[in-house]
Amino acid sequence: MSLVYDRVALIGLGLIASSMFWAMKRRSLAGEVRGYARSSQTRDTARRIGVCDQVCDNLQDAVKDADLIVLCIPVGAMGNVAKEIAPVMKRGATLSDVGSVKRAVIDEVAPHVPDGVHFVPAHPLAGTEHSGPESGFESLYDNRWCLLIPQDGPDPDAVARLRALWEGMGANVDLMDADHHDLVLAVTSHAPHLIAYTMVGVADDLRRVTDTEVINYSAAGFRDFTRIAASNPTMWRDVFLSNKEATLEILGRFTEELFALQRAIRLGDGDHLHDYFTRTRAIRRGIIDAGQDTNLPNFGRGNEIDKKDQ
Protein backbone atom coordinates (compact mmCIF):
# COMPACT_ATOMS: atom_id res chain seq x y z
CA MET A 1 0.00 0.00 0.00
CA SER A 2 1.14 3.55 -0.55
CA LEU A 3 0.94 6.66 1.60
CA VAL A 4 -2.60 7.98 2.09
CA TYR A 5 -1.95 10.96 4.42
CA ASP A 6 1.28 12.80 5.15
CA ARG A 7 0.31 13.71 8.70
CA VAL A 8 -2.33 12.14 10.89
CA ALA A 9 -3.40 13.30 14.38
CA LEU A 10 -5.04 10.83 16.74
CA ILE A 11 -6.90 12.56 19.57
CA GLY A 12 -7.37 10.10 22.39
CA LEU A 13 -4.99 7.13 22.68
CA GLY A 14 -7.15 4.19 23.66
CA LEU A 15 -7.86 0.84 22.01
CA ILE A 16 -9.21 2.33 18.77
CA ALA A 17 -6.49 4.94 18.25
CA SER A 18 -3.60 2.68 19.17
CA SER A 19 -4.94 -0.04 16.85
CA MET A 20 -5.22 2.58 14.09
CA PHE A 21 -1.60 3.54 14.69
CA TRP A 22 -0.35 -0.05 14.38
CA ALA A 23 -2.61 -0.72 11.38
CA MET A 24 -1.31 2.42 9.60
CA LYS A 25 2.31 1.46 10.32
CA ARG A 26 1.77 -2.08 9.06
CA ARG A 27 1.15 -0.79 5.52
CA SER A 28 2.90 2.61 5.69
CA LEU A 29 -0.35 4.49 5.19
CA ALA A 30 0.71 7.64 7.02
CA GLY A 31 3.91 9.68 7.01
CA GLU A 32 3.86 10.92 10.57
CA VAL A 33 1.28 10.09 13.23
CA ARG A 34 0.96 12.45 16.17
CA GLY A 35 -1.09 11.60 19.21
CA TYR A 36 -2.60 13.42 22.13
CA ALA A 37 -4.43 12.23 25.23
CA ARG A 38 -5.79 14.39 28.04
CA SER A 39 -4.25 12.19 30.73
CA SER A 40 -0.49 12.58 31.18
CA GLN A 41 -0.34 8.97 32.36
CA THR A 42 -1.85 7.78 29.05
CA ARG A 43 0.63 9.96 27.14
CA ASP A 44 3.53 8.47 29.11
CA THR A 45 2.32 4.93 28.43
CA ALA A 46 1.93 5.66 24.73
CA ARG A 47 5.46 7.09 24.56
CA ARG A 48 6.89 4.13 26.41
CA ILE A 49 5.37 1.52 24.06
CA GLY A 50 5.86 3.58 20.89
CA VAL A 51 2.22 4.30 20.08
CA CYS A 52 2.45 7.31 17.70
CA ASP A 53 5.57 8.74 16.12
CA GLN A 54 5.19 11.71 18.41
CA VAL A 55 2.99 12.12 21.48
CA CYS A 56 2.20 15.80 22.08
CA ASP A 57 1.54 17.34 25.50
CA ASN A 58 -0.75 19.84 23.90
CA LEU A 59 -3.87 19.27 21.80
CA GLN A 60 -3.13 22.07 19.34
CA ASP A 61 0.42 20.83 18.64
CA ALA A 62 -0.94 17.43 17.62
CA VAL A 63 -3.57 18.94 15.33
CA LYS A 64 -2.04 21.97 13.66
CA ASP A 65 -0.16 20.43 10.70
CA ALA A 66 -2.37 17.34 10.29
CA ASP A 67 -4.02 16.36 7.01
CA LEU A 68 -6.33 14.05 8.94
CA ILE A 69 -7.51 14.51 12.52
CA VAL A 70 -9.39 11.60 14.11
CA LEU A 71 -11.31 12.07 17.36
CA CYS A 72 -10.92 8.77 19.26
CA ILE A 73 -12.53 9.91 22.51
CA PRO A 74 -15.89 9.27 24.18
CA VAL A 75 -18.82 10.70 22.23
CA GLY A 76 -19.71 13.12 25.02
CA ALA A 77 -16.30 14.82 24.84
CA MET A 78 -16.18 15.41 21.08
CA GLY A 79 -18.05 18.74 20.91
CA ASN A 80 -15.67 20.48 23.29
CA VAL A 81 -12.56 19.10 21.63
CA ALA A 82 -13.83 20.15 18.18
CA LYS A 83 -14.32 23.66 19.53
CA GLU A 84 -10.78 23.72 20.95
CA ILE A 85 -9.09 22.58 17.77
CA ALA A 86 -11.21 24.61 15.33
CA PRO A 87 -8.76 27.58 15.24
CA VAL A 88 -5.70 25.45 14.44
CA MET A 89 -6.98 22.92 11.88
CA LYS A 90 -5.26 23.28 8.51
CA ARG A 91 -7.34 24.37 5.51
CA GLY A 92 -7.97 21.29 3.34
CA ALA A 93 -7.63 18.90 6.30
CA THR A 94 -10.19 16.19 7.04
CA LEU A 95 -11.76 15.87 10.48
CA SER A 96 -13.14 12.45 11.36
CA ASP A 97 -14.07 10.46 14.44
CA VAL A 98 -14.71 6.87 15.53
CA GLY A 99 -17.78 7.36 17.72
CA SER A 100 -20.37 4.59 18.09
CA VAL A 101 -23.20 7.11 17.68
CA LYS A 102 -23.36 9.43 14.71
CA ARG A 103 -26.31 11.87 14.94
CA ALA A 104 -25.23 13.25 18.33
CA VAL A 105 -21.60 13.53 17.20
CA ILE A 106 -22.62 15.44 14.09
CA ASP A 107 -24.87 17.77 16.08
CA GLU A 108 -22.07 18.50 18.55
CA VAL A 109 -19.08 18.67 16.21
CA ALA A 110 -20.34 20.05 12.87
CA PRO A 111 -21.04 23.60 14.16
CA HIS A 112 -17.35 23.97 15.07
CA VAL A 113 -15.87 22.75 11.77
CA PRO A 114 -14.32 25.73 9.96
CA ASP A 115 -14.75 26.39 6.23
CA GLY A 116 -12.24 24.45 4.18
CA VAL A 117 -12.09 21.54 6.63
CA HIS A 118 -13.87 18.37 5.47
CA PHE A 119 -15.90 16.67 8.19
CA VAL A 120 -16.35 12.93 7.49
CA PRO A 121 -17.66 11.06 10.54
CA ALA A 122 -16.80 7.36 10.73
CA HIS A 123 -17.49 4.33 12.89
CA PRO A 124 -15.30 1.22 12.77
CA LEU A 125 -17.32 -1.77 13.98
CA ALA A 126 -14.50 -3.37 15.91
CA GLY A 127 -13.40 -3.51 19.49
CA THR A 128 -12.51 -5.65 22.44
CA GLU A 129 -13.23 -5.38 26.14
CA HIS A 130 -9.88 -3.69 26.71
CA SER A 131 -9.05 0.00 26.97
CA GLY A 132 -5.96 2.17 26.83
CA PRO A 133 -2.92 2.50 24.53
CA GLU A 134 -1.60 -0.94 25.46
CA SER A 135 -4.74 -2.69 24.24
CA GLY A 136 -4.26 -1.88 20.55
CA PHE A 137 -3.15 -4.38 17.89
CA GLU A 138 -2.63 -4.04 14.15
CA SER A 139 -5.23 -6.58 13.01
CA LEU A 140 -8.22 -5.17 14.94
CA TYR A 141 -9.86 -3.82 11.77
CA ASP A 142 -9.05 -6.72 9.45
CA ASN A 143 -12.23 -7.84 7.71
CA ARG A 144 -14.37 -5.64 9.98
CA TRP A 145 -16.69 -2.93 8.68
CA CYS A 146 -16.06 0.78 8.92
CA LEU A 147 -19.10 2.96 8.20
CA LEU A 148 -18.52 6.46 6.83
CA ILE A 149 -21.27 9.05 7.33
CA PRO A 150 -20.47 11.86 4.87
CA GLN A 151 -22.36 15.08 5.58
CA ASP A 152 -24.11 17.44 3.16
CA GLY A 153 -21.85 18.20 0.23
CA PRO A 154 -18.61 16.61 1.45
CA ASP A 155 -15.63 16.77 -0.83
CA PRO A 156 -15.66 13.46 -2.77
CA ASP A 157 -11.87 13.32 -2.70
CA ALA A 158 -11.84 13.69 1.09
CA VAL A 159 -14.30 10.79 1.44
CA ALA A 160 -12.35 8.63 -1.03
CA ARG A 161 -9.11 9.28 0.83
CA LEU A 162 -10.56 8.37 4.22
CA ARG A 163 -12.03 5.25 2.63
CA ALA A 164 -8.59 4.34 1.27
CA LEU A 165 -7.10 4.71 4.76
CA TRP A 166 -9.67 2.41 6.37
CA GLU A 167 -9.34 -0.12 3.57
CA GLY A 168 -5.59 0.04 3.99
CA MET A 169 -6.06 -0.71 7.69
CA GLY A 170 -7.93 -3.88 6.66
CA ALA A 171 -11.55 -2.78 6.94
CA ASN A 172 -14.47 -3.05 4.53
CA VAL A 173 -16.01 0.38 4.05
CA ASP A 174 -19.63 1.36 3.48
CA LEU A 175 -21.50 4.68 3.51
CA MET A 176 -24.59 5.22 5.64
CA ASP A 177 -26.97 7.94 6.78
CA ALA A 178 -26.50 9.05 10.41
CA ASP A 179 -30.00 8.28 11.72
CA HIS A 180 -30.11 4.92 10.03
CA HIS A 181 -26.68 4.12 11.45
CA ASP A 182 -27.91 4.89 14.95
CA LEU A 183 -30.91 2.58 14.60
CA VAL A 184 -28.91 -0.32 13.12
CA LEU A 185 -26.29 0.00 15.85
CA ALA A 186 -28.96 0.18 18.56
CA VAL A 187 -29.99 -3.32 17.42
CA THR A 188 -26.60 -4.85 16.77
CA SER A 189 -24.57 -3.26 19.53
CA HIS A 190 -26.11 -0.76 21.95
CA ALA A 191 -29.09 -2.80 23.20
CA PRO A 192 -27.00 -6.01 23.46
CA HIS A 193 -24.41 -4.17 25.53
CA LEU A 194 -26.99 -2.80 27.94
CA ILE A 195 -28.52 -6.25 28.28
CA ALA A 196 -25.15 -7.83 28.98
CA TYR A 197 -24.33 -5.17 31.57
CA THR A 198 -27.68 -5.85 33.23
CA MET A 199 -27.27 -9.61 33.38
CA VAL A 200 -23.78 -9.36 34.84
CA GLY A 201 -25.09 -6.85 37.38
CA VAL A 202 -27.84 -9.27 38.40
CA ALA A 203 -25.32 -12.06 38.92
CA ASP A 204 -23.17 -9.73 40.99
CA ASP A 205 -26.15 -8.80 43.17
CA LEU A 206 -27.32 -12.29 44.00
CA ARG A 207 -26.28 -13.07 47.53
CA ARG A 208 -27.62 -16.61 47.25
CA VAL A 209 -25.03 -17.52 44.66
CA THR A 210 -21.55 -16.81 45.84
CA ASP A 211 -19.15 -14.88 43.67
CA THR A 212 -16.81 -17.79 43.36
CA GLU A 213 -19.49 -20.06 42.00
CA VAL A 214 -20.73 -17.56 39.46
CA ILE A 215 -17.17 -17.00 38.38
CA ASN A 216 -15.96 -20.59 38.34
CA TYR A 217 -19.04 -22.03 36.70
CA SER A 218 -19.59 -19.30 34.16
CA ALA A 219 -20.49 -21.46 31.18
CA ALA A 220 -20.58 -20.00 27.70
CA GLY A 221 -23.41 -17.56 27.73
CA PHE A 222 -22.61 -15.72 30.91
CA ARG A 223 -18.91 -15.71 30.08
CA ASP A 224 -19.63 -13.97 26.77
CA PHE A 225 -21.83 -11.49 28.60
CA THR A 226 -19.06 -10.61 31.02
CA ARG A 227 -16.72 -9.89 28.14
CA ILE A 228 -19.23 -7.48 26.65
CA ALA A 229 -19.97 -5.99 30.07
CA ALA A 230 -16.29 -5.27 30.68
CA SER A 231 -16.12 -2.63 27.95
CA ASN A 232 -15.12 0.97 28.70
CA PRO A 233 -17.71 2.45 31.11
CA THR A 234 -17.28 6.08 30.01
CA MET A 235 -17.58 5.26 26.34
CA TRP A 236 -20.73 3.24 26.91
CA ARG A 237 -22.36 5.77 29.23
CA ASP A 238 -21.98 8.32 26.42
CA VAL A 239 -23.29 5.90 23.79
CA PHE A 240 -26.52 5.28 25.69
CA LEU A 241 -27.05 8.93 26.56
CA SER A 242 -26.45 10.05 22.99
CA ASN A 243 -28.44 7.32 21.24
CA LYS A 244 -31.25 7.40 23.76
CA GLU A 245 -34.31 7.11 21.53
CA ALA A 246 -33.21 4.24 19.30
CA THR A 247 -31.79 2.30 22.26
CA LEU A 248 -34.96 2.70 24.32
CA GLU A 249 -37.10 1.69 21.34
CA ILE A 250 -35.17 -1.53 20.83
CA LEU A 251 -35.13 -2.28 24.56
CA GLY A 252 -38.92 -1.86 24.59
CA ARG A 253 -39.23 -4.43 21.82
CA PHE A 254 -36.81 -6.68 23.64
CA THR A 255 -38.79 -6.58 26.90
CA GLU A 256 -41.99 -7.39 25.03
CA GLU A 257 -40.45 -10.49 23.44
CA LEU A 258 -38.79 -11.56 26.68
CA PHE A 259 -42.13 -11.45 28.46
CA ALA A 260 -43.66 -13.65 25.74
CA LEU A 261 -40.88 -16.23 26.19
CA GLN A 262 -41.12 -16.09 30.00
CA ARG A 263 -44.85 -16.74 29.64
CA ALA A 264 -44.13 -19.74 27.36
CA ILE A 265 -41.79 -21.15 30.01
CA ARG A 266 -44.33 -20.59 32.78
CA LEU A 267 -47.10 -22.27 30.74
CA GLY A 268 -44.80 -25.08 29.56
CA ASP A 269 -45.33 -24.17 25.88
CA GLY A 270 -42.40 -26.13 24.43
CA ASP A 271 -43.43 -25.64 20.80
CA HIS A 272 -43.31 -21.87 21.12
CA LEU A 273 -39.80 -22.08 22.60
CA HIS A 274 -38.56 -24.58 20.05
CA ASP A 275 -39.87 -22.55 17.09
CA TYR A 276 -38.31 -19.38 18.45
CA PHE A 277 -34.91 -20.98 19.02
CA THR A 278 -34.94 -22.57 15.57
CA ARG A 279 -35.58 -19.19 13.96
CA THR A 280 -32.72 -17.48 15.81
CA ARG A 281 -30.31 -20.14 14.60
CA ALA A 282 -30.74 -18.99 11.01
CA ILE A 283 -29.54 -15.45 11.64
CA ARG A 284 -26.30 -16.84 13.06
CA ARG A 285 -25.73 -18.74 9.84
CA GLY A 286 -26.09 -15.46 7.94
CA ILE A 287 -23.42 -13.80 10.04
CA ILE A 288 -20.96 -16.61 9.41
CA ASP A 289 -21.73 -16.56 5.67
CA ALA A 290 -21.10 -12.81 5.69
CA GLY A 291 -17.61 -13.49 7.07
CA GLN A 292 -18.17 -11.58 10.32
CA ASP A 293 -17.38 -14.50 12.60
CA THR A 294 -15.77 -17.90 12.56
CA ASN A 295 -17.52 -21.23 12.25
CA LEU A 296 -14.65 -23.33 13.56
CA PRO A 297 -16.07 -25.93 15.95
CA ASN A 298 -13.67 -24.96 18.71
CA PHE A 299 -13.67 -21.15 18.10
CA GLY A 300 -9.93 -21.24 17.57
CA ARG A 301 -9.25 -22.86 20.90
CA GLY A 302 -6.71 -25.63 21.25
CA ASN A 303 -4.05 -25.77 18.57
CA GLU A 304 -6.21 -24.37 15.83
CA ILE A 305 -5.72 -20.91 14.45
CA ASP A 306 -8.72 -18.89 13.33
CA LYS A 307 -8.00 -19.10 9.65
CA LYS A 308 -10.51 -16.48 8.59
CA ASP A 309 -8.49 -13.70 10.10
CA GLN A 310 -5.14 -14.45 8.52
Add this chain to the structure above:
Amino acid sequence: MSLVYDRVALIGLGLIASSMFWAMKRRSLAGEVRGYARSSQTRDTARRIGVCDQVCDNLQDAVKDADLIVLCIPVGAMGNVAKEIAPVMKRGATLSDVGSVKRAVIDEVAPHVPDGVHFVPAHPLAGTEHSGPESGFESLYDNRWCLLIPQDGPDPDAVARLRALWEGMGANVDLMDADHHDLVLAVTSHAPHLIAYTMVGVADDLRRVTDTEVINYSAAGFRDFTRIAASNPTMWRDVFLSNKEATLEILGRFTEELFALQRAIRLGDGDHLHDYFTRTRAIRRGIIDAGQDTNLPNFGRGNEIDKKDQ
Protein backbone atom coordinates in the same frame (compact mmCIF):
# COMPACT_ATOMS: atom_id res chain seq x y z
CA MET B 1 -3.38 -41.82 31.90
CA SER B 2 -4.52 -45.34 32.48
CA LEU B 3 -7.77 -47.10 31.73
CA VAL B 4 -10.70 -45.94 33.87
CA TYR B 5 -13.56 -48.03 32.43
CA ASP B 6 -13.42 -51.17 30.29
CA ARG B 7 -16.65 -50.45 28.46
CA VAL B 8 -18.46 -47.15 28.09
CA ALA B 9 -21.84 -46.57 26.41
CA LEU B 10 -22.68 -43.12 25.06
CA ILE B 11 -26.41 -42.67 24.50
CA GLY B 12 -26.96 -39.81 22.08
CA LEU B 13 -24.13 -38.87 19.71
CA GLY B 14 -24.11 -35.08 19.60
CA LEU B 15 -21.51 -32.49 20.49
CA ILE B 16 -21.08 -33.62 24.10
CA ALA B 17 -20.89 -37.38 23.43
CA SER B 18 -18.61 -37.11 20.41
CA SER B 19 -16.28 -34.79 22.33
CA MET B 20 -16.27 -37.31 25.20
CA PHE B 21 -15.33 -40.04 22.75
CA TRP B 22 -12.37 -38.10 21.35
CA ALA B 23 -11.29 -36.98 24.83
CA MET B 24 -11.38 -40.59 26.12
CA LYS B 25 -9.37 -41.81 23.12
CA ARG B 26 -6.78 -39.05 23.57
CA ARG B 27 -5.69 -40.53 26.89
CA SER B 28 -6.89 -44.16 26.48
CA LEU B 29 -9.39 -43.79 29.32
CA ALA B 30 -11.82 -46.43 28.03
CA GLY B 31 -11.35 -49.88 26.54
CA GLU B 32 -14.32 -49.93 24.20
CA VAL B 33 -16.81 -47.13 23.61
CA ARG B 34 -20.17 -48.05 22.18
CA GLY B 35 -22.62 -45.46 20.97
CA TYR B 36 -26.28 -45.25 20.14
CA ALA B 37 -28.45 -42.50 18.66
CA ARG B 38 -32.16 -42.66 17.90
CA SER B 39 -31.70 -41.23 14.40
CA SER B 40 -30.26 -43.63 11.83
CA GLN B 41 -28.76 -40.66 10.01
CA THR B 42 -26.83 -39.67 13.14
CA ARG B 43 -25.63 -43.28 13.55
CA ASP B 44 -24.46 -43.35 9.92
CA THR B 45 -22.58 -40.09 10.35
CA ALA B 46 -20.95 -41.31 13.55
CA ARG B 47 -19.83 -44.54 11.81
CA ARG B 48 -18.47 -42.65 8.83
CA ILE B 49 -16.29 -40.32 10.93
CA GLY B 50 -15.31 -42.95 13.49
CA VAL B 51 -17.12 -41.57 16.53
CA CYS B 52 -17.30 -44.61 18.88
CA ASP B 53 -15.56 -47.93 18.48
CA GLN B 54 -18.93 -49.44 17.68
CA VAL B 55 -22.20 -47.70 16.85
CA CYS B 56 -25.16 -49.94 17.76
CA ASP B 57 -28.53 -49.89 15.98
CA ASN B 58 -30.21 -50.84 19.19
CA LEU B 59 -30.21 -49.09 22.55
CA GLN B 60 -29.96 -52.27 24.61
CA ASP B 61 -26.94 -53.57 22.65
CA ALA B 62 -25.02 -50.42 23.45
CA VAL B 63 -25.88 -50.58 27.15
CA LYS B 64 -25.81 -54.22 28.16
CA ASP B 65 -22.12 -54.84 28.84
CA ALA B 66 -21.18 -51.30 29.79
CA ASP B 67 -19.43 -50.34 33.04
CA LEU B 68 -20.44 -46.74 32.49
CA ILE B 69 -23.55 -45.52 30.64
CA VAL B 70 -23.79 -41.80 29.92
CA LEU B 71 -27.06 -40.22 28.77
CA CYS B 72 -26.08 -37.46 26.33
CA ILE B 73 -29.59 -36.60 25.17
CA PRO B 74 -31.99 -33.71 25.83
CA VAL B 75 -33.15 -33.56 29.44
CA GLY B 76 -36.78 -34.22 28.48
CA ALA B 77 -35.91 -37.60 26.93
CA MET B 78 -33.87 -39.01 29.80
CA GLY B 79 -36.69 -40.49 31.87
CA ASN B 80 -37.96 -42.68 29.03
CA VAL B 81 -34.51 -43.86 28.02
CA ALA B 82 -33.67 -44.74 31.64
CA LYS B 83 -36.83 -46.83 31.76
CA GLU B 84 -35.91 -48.63 28.53
CA ILE B 85 -32.38 -49.52 29.60
CA ALA B 86 -33.19 -50.42 33.22
CA PRO B 87 -33.61 -54.16 32.50
CA VAL B 88 -30.27 -54.53 30.69
CA MET B 89 -27.89 -52.45 32.80
CA LYS B 90 -25.12 -54.56 34.32
CA ARG B 91 -24.98 -54.90 38.12
CA GLY B 92 -22.17 -52.67 39.41
CA ALA B 93 -22.37 -50.34 36.42
CA THR B 94 -22.55 -46.56 36.80
CA LEU B 95 -25.30 -44.55 35.11
CA SER B 96 -24.54 -40.89 34.49
CA ASP B 97 -25.75 -38.05 32.28
CA VAL B 98 -24.62 -34.66 31.02
CA GLY B 99 -27.85 -32.68 31.38
CA SER B 100 -27.78 -28.94 32.05
CA VAL B 101 -30.51 -29.31 34.70
CA LYS B 102 -30.14 -31.71 37.59
CA ARG B 103 -33.24 -31.78 39.82
CA ALA B 104 -35.59 -32.67 36.94
CA VAL B 105 -33.19 -35.32 35.62
CA ILE B 106 -32.92 -36.92 39.03
CA ASP B 107 -36.70 -36.90 39.48
CA GLU B 108 -37.20 -38.53 36.07
CA VAL B 109 -34.30 -41.00 36.03
CA ALA B 110 -33.73 -42.12 39.63
CA PRO B 111 -36.98 -44.13 39.94
CA HIS B 112 -35.84 -46.38 37.06
CA VAL B 113 -32.33 -47.09 38.33
CA PRO B 114 -32.16 -50.75 39.43
CA ASP B 115 -30.48 -51.89 42.64
CA GLY B 116 -26.78 -52.40 42.16
CA VAL B 117 -26.45 -49.66 39.56
CA HIS B 118 -24.79 -46.44 40.76
CA PHE B 119 -26.52 -43.28 39.57
CA VAL B 120 -24.11 -40.31 39.49
CA PRO B 121 -25.56 -37.34 37.57
CA ALA B 122 -23.04 -34.96 36.01
CA HIS B 123 -22.93 -31.70 34.12
CA PRO B 124 -19.88 -30.66 32.10
CA LEU B 125 -19.89 -26.86 31.71
CA ALA B 126 -18.68 -26.82 28.15
CA GLY B 127 -20.24 -26.49 24.75
CA THR B 128 -20.31 -24.65 21.48
CA GLU B 129 -23.12 -23.51 19.22
CA HIS B 130 -22.75 -26.65 17.11
CA SER B 131 -24.66 -29.93 17.28
CA GLY B 132 -24.26 -33.46 15.99
CA PRO B 133 -21.47 -36.06 15.94
CA GLU B 134 -19.31 -33.97 13.59
CA SER B 135 -19.14 -31.06 16.04
CA GLY B 136 -17.11 -32.88 18.70
CA PHE B 137 -13.43 -32.26 19.43
CA GLU B 138 -11.05 -33.75 21.97
CA SER B 139 -10.19 -30.52 23.83
CA LEU B 140 -13.75 -29.36 24.56
CA TYR B 141 -13.45 -30.20 28.27
CA ASP B 142 -9.89 -29.01 28.83
CA ASN B 143 -9.80 -26.71 31.84
CA ARG B 144 -13.62 -26.57 31.98
CA TRP B 145 -15.63 -27.60 35.02
CA CYS B 146 -17.64 -30.77 35.35
CA LEU B 147 -20.06 -30.83 38.28
CA LEU B 148 -20.99 -34.19 39.80
CA ILE B 149 -24.25 -34.44 41.73
CA PRO B 150 -24.00 -37.67 43.75
CA GLN B 151 -27.33 -38.86 45.15
CA ASP B 152 -28.15 -40.23 48.61
CA GLY B 153 -25.63 -42.86 49.56
CA PRO B 154 -23.74 -43.22 46.29
CA ASP B 155 -20.90 -45.67 46.20
CA PRO B 156 -17.75 -43.59 46.89
CA ASP B 157 -15.75 -45.73 44.47
CA ALA B 158 -18.27 -45.10 41.68
CA VAL B 159 -18.05 -41.35 42.26
CA ALA B 160 -14.25 -41.44 42.41
CA ARG B 161 -14.08 -43.37 39.16
CA LEU B 162 -16.38 -41.01 37.29
CA ARG B 163 -14.32 -38.11 38.63
CA ALA B 164 -11.17 -39.79 37.31
CA LEU B 165 -12.77 -40.12 33.89
CA TRP B 166 -13.72 -36.43 33.71
CA GLU B 167 -10.34 -35.34 35.00
CA GLY B 168 -8.74 -37.59 32.40
CA MET B 169 -10.82 -35.84 29.74
CA GLY B 170 -9.26 -32.54 30.90
CA ALA B 171 -11.97 -31.18 33.20
CA ASN B 172 -11.85 -29.83 36.74
CA VAL B 173 -14.37 -31.69 38.87
CA ASP B 174 -16.47 -30.42 41.75
CA LEU B 175 -19.43 -31.85 43.69
CA MET B 176 -22.67 -29.94 44.13
CA ASP B 177 -26.22 -30.32 45.40
CA ALA B 178 -28.87 -30.59 42.65
CA ASP B 179 -31.03 -27.62 43.63
CA HIS B 180 -28.06 -25.36 44.18
CA HIS B 181 -26.69 -26.45 40.80
CA ASP B 182 -29.94 -25.46 39.12
CA LEU B 183 -29.91 -21.98 40.67
CA VAL B 184 -26.25 -21.31 39.86
CA LEU B 185 -26.76 -22.45 36.29
CA ALA B 186 -29.91 -20.34 35.94
CA VAL B 187 -27.67 -17.32 36.58
CA THR B 188 -24.60 -18.31 34.61
CA SER B 189 -26.19 -20.08 31.67
CA HIS B 190 -29.96 -20.47 31.42
CA ALA B 191 -31.08 -16.85 31.82
CA PRO B 192 -28.25 -15.56 29.58
CA HIS B 193 -29.26 -18.01 26.87
CA LEU B 194 -32.91 -16.95 26.98
CA ILE B 195 -31.86 -13.30 26.84
CA ALA B 196 -29.61 -13.92 23.84
CA TYR B 197 -32.35 -15.83 22.04
CA THR B 198 -34.70 -12.92 22.70
CA MET B 199 -32.36 -10.23 21.41
CA VAL B 200 -31.62 -12.14 18.23
CA GLY B 201 -35.34 -12.68 17.73
CA VAL B 202 -35.98 -8.94 18.09
CA ALA B 203 -33.35 -8.17 15.47
CA ASP B 204 -34.90 -10.71 13.15
CA ASP B 205 -38.33 -9.13 13.59
CA LEU B 206 -37.38 -5.57 12.87
CA ARG B 207 -38.54 -4.76 9.39
CA ARG B 208 -36.96 -1.31 9.55
CA VAL B 209 -33.50 -2.77 9.68
CA THR B 210 -32.85 -5.12 6.82
CA ASP B 211 -31.39 -8.53 7.40
CA THR B 212 -28.25 -7.72 5.50
CA GLU B 213 -27.49 -4.72 7.65
CA VAL B 214 -28.04 -6.53 10.91
CA ILE B 215 -25.85 -9.34 9.64
CA ASN B 216 -23.07 -7.29 8.08
CA TYR B 217 -22.82 -4.77 10.86
CA SER B 218 -23.13 -7.15 13.76
CA ALA B 219 -20.52 -5.66 16.03
CA ALA B 220 -19.25 -7.54 19.06
CA GLY B 221 -22.18 -7.75 21.36
CA PHE B 222 -24.81 -8.88 18.93
CA ARG B 223 -22.38 -11.27 17.27
CA ASP B 224 -21.74 -12.97 20.61
CA PHE B 225 -25.49 -13.15 21.20
CA THR B 226 -26.07 -14.89 17.88
CA ARG B 227 -23.50 -17.52 18.77
CA ILE B 228 -25.30 -18.25 22.02
CA ALA B 229 -28.69 -18.14 20.27
CA ALA B 230 -27.60 -20.72 17.71
CA SER B 231 -27.39 -23.52 20.29
CA ASN B 232 -29.46 -26.68 19.97
CA PRO B 233 -33.18 -25.71 20.13
CA THR B 234 -34.41 -29.02 21.56
CA MET B 235 -31.82 -29.11 24.29
CA TRP B 236 -32.61 -25.54 25.33
CA ARG B 237 -36.37 -25.97 25.20
CA ASP B 238 -35.95 -28.84 27.67
CA VAL B 239 -33.60 -26.82 29.88
CA PHE B 240 -36.07 -23.98 30.30
CA LEU B 241 -39.05 -26.26 30.86
CA SER B 242 -37.20 -28.34 33.43
CA ASN B 243 -35.53 -25.48 35.31
CA LYS B 244 -38.59 -23.27 35.19
CA GLU B 245 -38.61 -21.76 38.67
CA ALA B 246 -34.98 -20.76 38.96
CA THR B 247 -34.91 -19.39 35.41
CA LEU B 248 -38.06 -17.31 35.92
CA GLU B 249 -36.74 -15.99 39.22
CA ILE B 250 -33.51 -14.79 37.65
CA LEU B 251 -35.34 -13.33 34.65
CA GLY B 252 -37.56 -11.39 37.06
CA ARG B 253 -34.49 -9.91 38.71
CA PHE B 254 -33.05 -9.17 35.31
CA THR B 255 -36.13 -7.29 34.11
CA GLU B 256 -36.16 -5.22 37.28
CA GLU B 257 -32.54 -4.15 36.78
CA LEU B 258 -33.05 -3.53 33.08
CA PHE B 259 -35.95 -1.19 33.83
CA ALA B 260 -33.76 0.75 36.27
CA LEU B 261 -31.07 1.19 33.61
CA GLN B 262 -33.63 2.14 30.94
CA ARG B 263 -34.93 4.78 33.33
CA ALA B 264 -31.39 6.10 33.88
CA ILE B 265 -30.97 6.42 30.11
CA ARG B 266 -34.32 8.18 29.74
CA LEU B 267 -33.51 10.61 32.56
CA GLY B 268 -29.94 11.12 31.36
CA ASP B 269 -28.47 9.85 34.65
CA GLY B 270 -24.91 9.27 33.45
CA ASP B 271 -23.49 8.65 36.93
CA HIS B 272 -25.85 5.74 37.53
CA LEU B 273 -24.83 4.15 34.21
CA HIS B 274 -21.12 4.75 34.75
CA ASP B 275 -21.18 3.26 38.27
CA TYR B 276 -23.09 0.22 37.07
CA PHE B 277 -20.72 -0.42 34.14
CA THR B 278 -17.67 -0.01 36.36
CA ARG B 279 -19.00 -2.61 38.78
CA THR B 280 -19.68 -5.19 36.05
CA ARG B 281 -16.12 -4.85 34.82
CA ALA B 282 -14.81 -6.35 38.06
CA ILE B 283 -16.67 -9.64 37.68
CA ARG B 284 -15.05 -10.14 34.29
CA ARG B 285 -11.65 -9.77 35.88
CA GLY B 286 -12.58 -12.53 38.31
CA ILE B 287 -13.46 -14.91 35.48
CA ILE B 288 -10.15 -14.35 33.75
CA ASP B 289 -8.26 -14.81 37.03
CA ALA B 290 -10.16 -18.07 37.53
CA GLY B 291 -8.80 -19.28 34.18
CA GLN B 292 -12.22 -19.66 32.56
CA ASP B 293 -11.53 -17.31 29.65
CA THR B 294 -8.64 -15.68 27.85
CA ASN B 295 -7.38 -12.17 28.40
CA LEU B 296 -5.47 -11.91 25.11
CA PRO B 297 -6.20 -8.51 23.60
CA ASN B 298 -7.29 -10.02 20.30
CA PHE B 299 -9.14 -13.07 21.70
CA GLY B 300 -6.86 -15.38 19.71
CA ARG B 301 -7.72 -13.75 16.42
CA GLY B 302 -5.07 -12.98 13.82
CA ASN B 303 -1.92 -15.02 14.03
CA GLU B 304 -2.08 -15.51 17.74
CA ILE B 305 -2.92 -18.81 19.31
CA ASP B 306 -4.94 -18.90 22.49
CA LYS B 307 -2.11 -20.01 24.71
CA LYS B 308 -4.23 -20.84 27.71
CA ASP B 309 -5.80 -23.80 25.98
CA GLN B 310 -2.67 -25.54 24.80
